[in-house]
Amino acid sequence: MTMSNTGGRRRPPTIHDVAREAGVSRGTVSRVLNGGHYVSPSAAEAVNAAIRRTGYVVNRHARSLITGRSDSVGFLLTEPQERFFEDPNFNVLLRGCTQALAAHDIPLLLMIAGTQAERRRIVRYITAGHVDGVLLVSSHSGDPVAEELRAAGVPLVACGKPIGLGSKVSYVAADDRDGARDMVRHLLGLGRRRVGVVTGPLDTPGGVERLAGYKEVLAEAGIGIDERLIVSGDYSRASGEAGAERLLAGAPDMDAVFVASDLMAQGVLTALRRAGRRVPQDVAVGGFDDSQAAVATSPGLTTIRQPWDRISSEMVRVLLAQVSGEDPATVILPTELVRRESA
Amino acid sequence: MTMSNTGGRRRPPTIHDVAREAGVSRGTVSRVLNGGHYVSPSAAEAVNAAIRRTGYVVNRHARSLITGRSDSVGFLLTEPQERFFEDPNFNVLLRGCTQALAAHDIPLLLMIAGTQAERRRIVRYITAGHVDGVLLVSSHSGDPVAEELRAAGVPLVACGKPIGLGSKVSYVAADDRDGARDMVRHLLGLGRRRVGVVTGPLDTPGGVERLAGYKEVLAEAGIGIDERLIVSGDYSRASGEAGAERLLAGAPDMDAVFVASDLMAQGVLTALRRAGRRVPQDVAVGGFDDSQAAVATSPGLTTIRQPWDRISSEMVRVLLAQVSGEDPATVILPTELVRRESA
DNA sequence: TTCTCTACTGTGAACGCTCACAGAGCAGCG
DNA sequence: CGCTGCTCTGTGAGCGTTCACAGTAGAGAA
Numbered sequence A, B: 001m002t003m004s005n006t007g008g009r010r011r012p013p014t015i016h017d018v019a020r021e022a023g024v025s026r027g028t029v030s031r032v033l034n035g036g037h038y039v040s041p042s043a044a045e046a047v048n049a050a051i052r053r054t055g056y057v058v059n060r061h062a063r064s065l066i067t068g069r070s071d072s073v074g075f076l077l078t079e080p081q082e083r084f085f086e087d088p089n090f091n092v093l094l095r096g097c098t099q100a101l102a103a104h105d106i107p108l109l110l111m112i113a114g115t116q117a118e119r120r121r122i123v124r125y126i127t128a129g130h131v132d133g134v135l136l137v138s139s140h141s142g143d144p145v146a147e148e149l150r151a152a153g154v155p156l157v158a159c160g161k162p163i164g165l166g167s168k169v170s171y172v173a174a175d176d177r178d179g180a181r182d183m184v185r186h187l188l189g190l191g192r193r194r195v196g197v198v199t200g201p202l203d204t205p206g207g208v209e210r211l212a213g214y215k216e217v218l219a220e221a222g223i224g225i226d227e228r229l230i231v232s233g234d235y236s237r238a239s240g241e242a243g244a245e246r247l248l249a250g251a252p253d254m255d256a257v258f259v260a261s262d263l264m265a266q267g268v269l270t271a272l273r274r275a276g277r278r279v280p281q282d283v284a285v286g287g288f289d290d291s292q293a294a295v296a297t298s299p300g301l302t303t304i305r306q307p308w309d310r311i312s313s314e315m316v317r318v319l320l321a322q323v324s325g326e327d328p329a330t331v332i333l334p335t336e337l338v339r340r341e342s343a
Numbered sequence C: 001t002t003c004t005c006t007a008c009t010g011t012g013a014a015c016g017c018t019c020a021c022a023g024a025g026c027a028g029c030g
Numbered sequence D: 001c002g003c004t005g006c007t008c009t010g011t012g013a014g015c016g017t018t019c020a021c022a023g024t025a026g027a028g029a030a
Helices: A015-022 A028-034 A041-055 A058-065 A081-086 A089-103 A118-129 A144-151 A176-189 A205-220 A237-250 A262-274 A294-295 A308-321 B015-022 B026-033 B041-054 B060-067 B081-086 B090-100 B118-129 B143-152 B178-189 B205-220 B239-250 B263-272 B292-296 B308-323
Strands: A072-077 A106-110 A131-137 A157-159 A170-174 A196-199 A230-232 A256-259 A284-286 A303-305 A330-333 A337-339 B073-077 B108-112 B133-137 B156-159 B171-174 B197-199 B228-234 B256-259 B284-286 B303-305 B329-335 B336-338
Touching: A015 A041, A028 A041, A028 A131, A028 B133, A058 B060, A072 A089, A072 A118, A072 A308, A081 B171, A081 B303, A089 A106, A089 A308, A089 B108, A106 A118, A106 B336, A131 A144, A131 A308, A131 B263, A144 A157, A157 A308, A170 A176, A170 A308, A176 A205, A176 A256, A176 A303, A176 A337, A176 B292, A196 A205, A196 A237, A205 B171, A230 A237, A230 A337, A230 B329, A237 A256, A237 A262, A256 A262, A262 A284, A262 B118, A294 B292, A303 B205, A303 B292, A308 A330, A337 B026, B015 B026, B015 B041, B026 B041, B073 B090, B073 B118, B073 B263, B090 B292, B090 B308, B108 B118, B108 B292, B133 B143, B133 B329, B143 B156, B171 B308, B178 B197, B178 B256, B178 B284, B197 B205, B197 B239, B205 B263, B228 B239, B239 B263, B256 B263, B263 B284, B292 B303, B308 B329
Parallel strands: A072 A106, A072 A131, A131 A157, A157 A170, A170 A330, A196 A230, A196 A256, A256 A284, B073 B108, B073 B133, B133 B156, B156 B171, B171 B329, B197 B228, B197 B256, B256 B284
Antiparallel strands: A106 B108, A303 A337, B303 B336
C-alpha cells in the first residue's frame, strides 16, 4: 500500500468501476440508475450489489452536462431584508420546500436578491440553466425578477398570487378571502358589532383579498362599512401598533379587530395594552397566519392558520410538474380558524 | 426565421461561441475567465466584449466535471425541527452565510437532517463531493454527522464549539463566557444581589460557558453561589417559563435573572407577569442573543448581542480557506451589551 | 546571426455520464 | 426457413469545460 485514505479525499468510484465490478457495461449500469427499464433482473441485481460494495454515488455534474438538467431548484427570495428577518412563516415555508424536494433527491439553492446587483447576478445564474426551476417568494408583487424569469421560460412557482403576470405563472396560495370571512364571522359570533380591521399592503392580492372577506361578511350581516374602522399596514409589527392607535383614535368604541397578520397583531396587542383595553374582554383580536408569533403573545392569539406545510409541498409538486413539461397551474388551499384566548 | 425564442429555452452560448465571436481559441477564453494571466490585453478585451455580446455564462457542471470542485457549499442543519422553527437567530445566520458566499459567486445548498434516513442521504451526498465544504449548525453537539464528515475529509466549519471532535474541526463562536460576565456585572451594577440564572443545555459548550461567566462574576463580587438560583433550560420559550417558575418557588426574593437566550427570556417574562412581579422594578431580566425575540417583548429585553453578521462571514471565510487547503481554524468573536427596558 | 527567454496562443485529451444506435438472442408466425 | 418484433446489452460519441503541452513571435543577449 503506497497510498492511505487518511487526510486527502479519495477519488470516488465512477460508473465504470461499478460496471467492471458487476461484470456489465456502463450502459447497463446507467439504465439501472435511471429507472431500470430494459434490464434483466439478474443484471440489475449484480449492478445494485456492485453499487453497494463500491459505495458509488452518481456524479451529478457529469449527468447534468449531458442531460441539460441540473436536478436542483432555486428558492428565490426577493423580499427587502427586514421582512425576511421578521416573518416567522418564512422558516416553515423554507423547511417545507427543502423536505419536499429532498424526497425527490433534489437540492435547494437558496438565493436572496436584496440589491439590484444581486438581482442581476441571480437572474443570470438562473437563466444560464444552473437550476431547473425556481420557487419564488416575494410578497411585493409586480416583481421585475419574476417577469424576467417568466420571459426566459424558466419554470416558476410563486408563493401567493403575483400581480401583473397574467395567468402565465403558477402560484400556490391560501384562500385569503375565505380565511378572512371565517375570522370576521367568528368575531361577530362573539357578539361584537364594531369590528375594525388592520389590512395588509393593498398592492398585494393577499392584502386585498383579506379586506374583501371582511367587507363581505359585514355586508351579509347587515352591518355597514365604517371607514374609520379600516386602516392598512404592511404586515410588520410596527405597522400593527400604529394601526391600532389610529383605530382607537377614530373609533374608540371598537370592540373587535381583525388583523391581517399575526406579526401586526402583536403590535396591536401592545397598543391595546398601552391604551388600557383588555383583550379579549374589551377588544377581541383575531390574527392571520398562525405563525410562531401567535403563540408568543399573551393572551394567545386566535388566528387563521395558513397551511404552510401543504403550501410548500404543492409549490414543489407544481414546479416539478412544470419542469417535466406540464403547463403552469394555480392551487388555492383552504385555511382554518385556530381559537386561542384573544377572541 | 424558422425558430423563435418564445416558449422554449434556447441552448445557451458555450465557450466555443465566445471564442469564435472573439476570434481566439477556447483556451484563451478560459484563461480570461479564470484569472486572466498570460493573456494579452487586446485578447482579453476582445473576449470580454464577446462575452457581453453573447450573454455567455460559464457552464458550472462542465467546469466541475474537470476541476473536481463543485463551487458550492452546503448549509447543514441537524437540529431537531422544533428548534429550527423557533430560533430567531437562525434566519440571520442563514442570510449572512448566503450573502457572504454570494460575494464569491458560490451558491448555498440548504440541507436539513431531521430523521436518520435524511442524515444518511445527506452524508452520502456530501461525501460524494457534490459540495466543496459544509457550514454546520447543530447545537446538540457530539453530532455523528459532523464526525462522519470530518473523517471523510470534508472541509467543515461549525457554528459554535462542537464537543467531542477535538481541535480538528473549525468553528466560529461568540465569546459566551465574556458575554455572560458582562450581563451579570450589569445586573449587579443595578444594585441587584439575588441574581438567578436560567442556563442553556449543559451538554453544550455555550450553555456551560454562559453559566461559568455567571459564576465567575458572582465570585469576584464576593457573592456566594446559591443553587436555588440556578435552573437549566433548553433555549426554548417553554423551558424559560418553567425555569422562572422553579426559580420563584425556590428563591422568592430573587431580584434579577440572567437568561441564557432571548427566547427563554420571553418565557421568563410571561411567568414573572403571571406571578405579579414587575419587570424591571421587582425583577430585572437579562437575555442573550439580541434576536428578534428581544424586541418583540414588552418591556424590551436587555440582552447580549451575538454578532451574527460577523459570525456568518467568518464561517464562510474560514470554510473557503479550508477548501483551498488551509488548516482548520477557530474564531471567537466579542459580544456586546444592549440595554433596553428589562434591566 | 543564433540562441535563450518570456509572453502569449492554440490544440488534443480528459472529466463521468447519457443517449442513440447497432446488434445479439429468442420467440412467434407465416 | 426467413421475417418481424421483443427484450436486453455493449459501444462510440459527445456534453462544455480545464489542463498540459506544444508551438509561435518578439525581445534581448551573446
